[in-house]
Amino acid sequence: MKNIAFLYNVRHHYPDPKDSKTLKETDFDDPETTKLQIKYLRKLGYTVFPIEANEKAYLKLYRLKNKIDLVFNVSEGLHGSDREAQIPAILEMLQIPYTGSAPLAQALMLDKAKAKEILLENNISTLPFYLLGRNDVNSNISFKYPLMVKPVSEGSSAGITNKSVVRDFVQLKKQVNYIEKTFGEKSLVEYYLSGREFSVGMVGNPPRILPILESDHSLLPKKYLPFDSLEVKWFFEIESKGHDHLKIPAKISESLKRKIEKICYSLWNAIGIRDWCRIDIRCDENENPYVLEVNSPPGITPPEHDPACYIVRMAQASGMEYEDLLQEIIYTAAKRYGIKI
Ligand SMILES: Nc1ncnc2c1ncn2[C@@H]1O[C@H](COP(=O)(O)OP(=O)(O)OP(=O)(O)O)[C@@H](O)[C@H]1O
Ligand SMILES: [Mg+2]
Incomplete structure (x- = not known):
């Protein structure tokens, strides 16, 4: 085995809690990380084909299909709630072997609510939860405060700040609104664990x-x-x-x-x-x-x-x-x- 394609998503902005435009890329690697990762794979003796996991990735993989022995996949994917499954799904279609989990497991792990279900x-021990959009926050919420509010399908603590622990209904509503506005996603709401x-x-x-x-x-x-x-x-x-x-x-x-x-x-x-x-x-x-x-x-x-x-x-x-x-x-x-x- 000699040829490895390296599939990654790289950050084009530095994540800034005050700038919602930057937050969607929080889970991506910064350019220096990607550069170093490629360097290390080369140091191991592999011929490395770096491919950014964007819209063009399919075409690049299609062209390289017969050359690549394995894909090292650290991509997060672009757009949509199943995005971490995108590259694995493409690789299944092209029958290129790759590191990590298959599309179904990838999609499940990105969706914290489905994974918890x-x-x-x-x-398997996990807390009960609510999945709430801005129109779902009403007085039927029976959990005791404080509660943790997080976007249901993000990573690297995107959308998780000091304001994520809410202590009353007003704060809960505000945070769920913020998450929907920033990420276009519902919020996973569960008890705040202090241990x-x-x-x-x-x-x-x-x-x-x-x-x-x-x-x-x-x-x-x-x-x-x-x-x-x-x-x-x-x-x-x-x-x-x-x-x-x-x-x-x-x-x-x-x-x-x-x-x-x-x-x-x-x-x-x-x-x-x-x-x-x-x-x-x-x-x-x-x-x-x-x-x-x-x-x-x-x-x-x-x-x-x-x-x-x-x-x-x-x-x-x-x-x-x-x-x-x-x-x-x-x-x-x-x-x-x-x-x-
Ligand atoms: N229910 C909770 N109670 C207390 N703290 C919590 C709870 N949920 C999340 N946290 C805190 O917030 C952090 C980030 O949450 P979580 O791991 O769900 O987000 P993430 O963005 O997917 O993280 P990662 O960086 O691992 O991708 C946790 O490491 C933990 O410190
Ligand atoms: Mg985490």
């Missing part, structure tokens, strides 16, 4: 769990509310290189660890994930863990550019370098297709 159906937060990286088929990371919100500067908001991820972790709050491996009791692992393996099977993913989990005040959401593909930024990138830190904590993680994802996918490596 599947988890609830399978008795410890963990992130769990998984790689392989069947998967293994990388060392678990804890985001210790008690160590954040006081101007941030204790959760991983857009401000924390973009301004604190990236700009100020603040990452002392990320603890890895997390100090957790055996029993909590076992609960989290069981949740993650069951989730992997229930959603039908392949190759790799990252699951976000938060506990209530009694250390009962609940799945917040699943990331596929999770961000995979080289450490020299973003030392806070979760799955890379997890890999490092298990003794792997950045390129080892890339290589393992490639080998995992190749093995699944029976491609000789």
Whole structure:
């Protein structure tokens, strides 16, 4: 195996909570990340064909079809609620092998409400929720405040700011309106969990769990509310290189660890994930863990550019370098297709 097409979405604007135009690209990588990722794949000895996952991607893939052994897919897709399924669907049609999950699982993981429905159906711990558009917010909402309000199909904390925790009906209505206006999406509304937060990286088929990371919100500067908001991820972790709050491996009791692992393996099977993913989990005040959401593909930024990138830190904590993680994802996918490596 020699030729790899690298499918990515790159950010054309820097995300700014005050500028809604920039927020739709929050989940995309910045140009430096993409450049470095390509460099690392080349360093592993592959011939790399970088392809931006935009409208022209299909034609480029079609032309390269017979040349490409495997696609390394970190794309998020463009437009619509199923956008993370777009590139996988194209690759299924063209019969080009690729890393990561198939279209159905990709679409499910992007839609936090649908993913949670599947988890609830399978008795996998996640909070009950409402899915609300601006016309659905009425006095029938029976949950007790404070509530967390987030766009149903975004990532990288787009639309998740200090204002996302709402304490009354007026704030709830305002935030649901804001999200619909900014993202054209409904809001996922659930209880605000105030306990410890963990992130769990998984790689392989069947998967293994990388060392678990804890985001210790008690160590954040006081101007941030204790959760991983857009401000924390973009301004604190990236700009100020603040990452002392990320603890890895997390100090957790055996029993909590076992609960989290069981949740993650069951989730992997229930959603039908392949190759790799990252699951976000938060506990209530009694250390009962609940799945917040699943990331596929999770961000995979080289450490020299973003030392806070979760799955890379997890890999490092298990003794792997950045390129080892890339290589393992490639080998995992190749093995699944029976491609000789
Ligand atoms: N119900 C909740 N209770 C408390 N905090 C929450 C809740 N839901 C989300 N959060 C906080 O907001 C952060 C972002 O939420 P979530 O992981 O759903 O968004 P995302 O944008 O998909 O994240 P990612 O960067 O992992 O793609 C979480 O890491 C957590 O700190
Ligand atoms: Mg998350």
